[in-house]
Amino acid sequence: MALLRDMTLGQYIPGESFVHRLDPRTKIIVTMLLIILLFLVETFQGYGLIALFIGGLILLARLSPRFVLRGIRPMLVIILFTLVLHVFLSEGEIIGQLGPLKVTKEGLFKGGMMVTRLLLLIIGASLLTLTTSPIALTDGIEAILSPGKRFGLPAHELAMMMTIALRFIPTLLEEMDKITKAQMARGADFETGNIVQRAKSLLPLLVPLFVSAFRRADELAVAMEARCYRGGEGRTKMKQLLFTGRDYAVISLTLTFAVIVGSLF
Amino acid sequence: MSIRVRDLVHIYQAGTPLATEALRGVTLEIQEGEFFGLIGQTGSGKSTLIQHLNGLIKPTQGSVEVDGQNLWERGTNLKEIRQKVGLVFQYPEHQLFEETVFADVAFGPRNMGLPEGEVKERVEEALAMVGLAWEIADRSPFELSGGQKRRVAIAGVLAMRPKYLILDEPTAGLDPMGREEILEEIRALQRQGVTVVLVSHNMEEVARLVTRLAVMHDGRIIAHGTPEEVFSKGEVLEEVGLALPQIAQLMHRLRERGLDIPVNIYTVEEAREAILRVLGPKQGKSARFLTL
Structure with missing residues (x-):
């Protein structure tokens, strides 16, 4: 039960920062872009840049980095499991042996890669929920999905x-x-x-x-x-979602960043 | 022998931006055999405090001792403490889970590892204490009425034969008759020697029953003592949104108007007697006619 209480993933920390005040749609789009980017990039340099970008967002959101990092704790088992699987089960140049288990160079590289990817994924996603109230979040999702209504998607x-x-x-x-x-x-x-x-x-x-x-x-x-x-x-809404200059700026900045990093690394 | 709480501080989610201080230094002693009342508004820290008394939550600072044993010292058997300090939560019927009333009440004694014969004896005894017929033991707790479910749940704690019994708002959501019956049963338990702690925000209820009480506000105890002592500080209580029992208010007003009348009165009958006594035999007679 302590595990559930320590879970920062999915928790909302009220605040008035720049990130908090962004339109939820903006934050959802930015998060989606980052997730896509994380799956495209396959070098550590690329991950480094994404980490910097996410770090910048944490600062902008005025969240305590320690608190954000605590969100990783419940996922540690999965992360370790991924690492172990990759390190021992990949084919390639053998650099060490533990009984029947072979450690390969490619395995280490892939494992490190997957772990970094997972860590950044978790932190990026928790950044969204930490700065967006659940109500705003679902409002944003409904707004993003609503074009699908024409094809019978029950967005609301x-x-x-x-x-x-x-x-x-x-x-x-x-x-x-x-x-x-x-x-x-x-x-x-x-x-x-x-x-x-x-x-x-x-x-x-x-x-x-x-x-x-x-x-x-x-x-x-x-x-x-x-x-x-x-x-x-x-149905009408009391709080209408409204894109402002800030939102356009953040989205275009993220998009530019994603295109550059995605094509270079 | 007593439950002793010293400088108790409890902070929920300490070290996060969501940290909230629920108890800000509570010192309290509950003597064996007494009927102790704990009153306060919702959010005053009552529930947090009582969960410390049987070691369900750990103090952030301060200590809790039951019969001289510190709960968070090495080697303390919390299971034994929880058997000794029975805790009935608010709406306890929400924790019923077994297929039969018998099995549910037997949950505690079985966890204590008692032989089946003694378990049965204790279930019988506990059901009788809360005024339930033995025939009910084979029925599903989910098909009982609200008041019966509440009784089954209380019996589940009584079956462990606790020395101290803490009840968090045991009458919440019951109709006036159910309320009276439950309170009467609790009073009977106390007369049999069980130390009772009654948590409530209902002044009338507490005033009539308890021998001593503490008033909580914002994580602190702001008044404690006998009902007379506490209710003499009417202003303090009103400041934190708790009103004196209505009859006590009436007595205070009459006294302010110059009537030589005791103020430590909490039931209508007592009040009537006292007023008649003060008004004297002659006037008293006409007053009696009036009330009859």
Whole structure:
């Protein structure tokens, strides 16, 4: 449970910085560009430049670098796993041997590459969620997807589903925390025993959690219907998204950066 | 023997931009056998404080001792402490999970590793304490009424035979009758020797029951003592948005108007007696006619 609480990925830190005040669409587009770029670039020099770019954004957003880096912690296992797989399972020039496992030069290079790519991906993506409130984020996604409505893409419904899901993550975490504590107060033990015992010990958590999730879903549905919710048709917004000069500047700057770095490295 | 809390500070998400200070130095002692009340508005730190009392959360600073044993010292068995200090959360019925009432109430005793015979004995005893019939034991807790579910959940804690029992808003969301019944059962438990800590924001409820209380505001204890002592500081309570029990307010007003009347009165019946006594036999008679 501590793992979930330490998760900075997906958390929003309110602020008034330049990055915070950008249109959510801008931030989504910039993040997408960076992600595409990360998959195009295949040299460490290129990654260095992207790291600098992301570092600049962190400074602009006035976030504490230490806090941003903490977001990596829950992903460490996956990152290490990737590294190990690449280092030992790649074909190529052998530079060391550990029993039947061969360490290759190409493996080291590829592994290092993948790890850097993953790290930058996580940091870049968490930068988006750290500086954009969930509501703004889904508004942005809805706006970006809305051209797809003509082809039958339910943009509003998708955004609404996301909003609801995001809205209930903290609630469910809180609920989970409360139920965990209540069962611990009755002597429940979630930390010792073998896998089967531990899986069994989760039952006293999961049953109440599901019961309450369904209860909440039911209540929410009734509350929405009571207020005549009927989807996106004809719906207006209190906060209109508005592109300003800042947004155009940031997008064109990122685009230029992406084209240059993408073609050079 | 007591629960002793010293200079307790708790900061949630310490070291992040979201750090919030929930407790800012709380010192408190709960004596064995007493009926202790903890009152305060939502967000005053009551729930954080009680979760420290059985070691569910670790203090950022300060210490908690149960019967002289520091909870966060090496070698302290927290499982034993949690059995000794029973904690009933707010809306405890949300934690029911078993297929039958019996199994749910038995969860605690089974976790203690008791033999099945004793488990059964304790479940029976606990269900009786909260006024539930034994026939209910085979039913699913999910098909019971709200008040019954609440009772089952409380029985789940009682079945561990705690020496100290902490209840966080045990009457929240119940109708007046259910409320009275639950409070009556809690009072009976206390008479049997269980130390009870009742957390509430309902002054009327606390005033009638407890022998001592503490008022929390913004992570601190701003008043504590017997109900008389605490309610004599009416202004302090009003400042933090807690009102005196209505009857006590009436008594205070009557006293201000020059009536020689005691102010430590919290029920309508007591108030009536006191007023009649002060008004004297003659006037008292006509007053009696009026109220009847």
